[in-house]
Amino acid sequence: MVPAASHAHDHSHAHSHGHDHTHAHVHDAAVPHPAQAAPWSILRMTMAARVAAALAACAVLWGVVFLAMR
DSSP: OOOGGGOOOOOOOOOOSSOOOOOSSOOOTTSOOOOOOOSOOGGGSOHHHHHHHHHHHHHHHHHHHHHHHO
């Protein structure tokens, strides 16, 4: 009977095929992306701008409803 520990494998893989393996986008799976500056944010809008945007979105959605009912 052969013990399981005697099955040693060498897993060293040398990459010598002419190109490097550098990756620009490398981070651990548990680490989120760093915060990036948003071009605009609803949190930075004035209250009047928020109300105007909400009314515009409402008007567009009601327009879709009325078009669907025709």
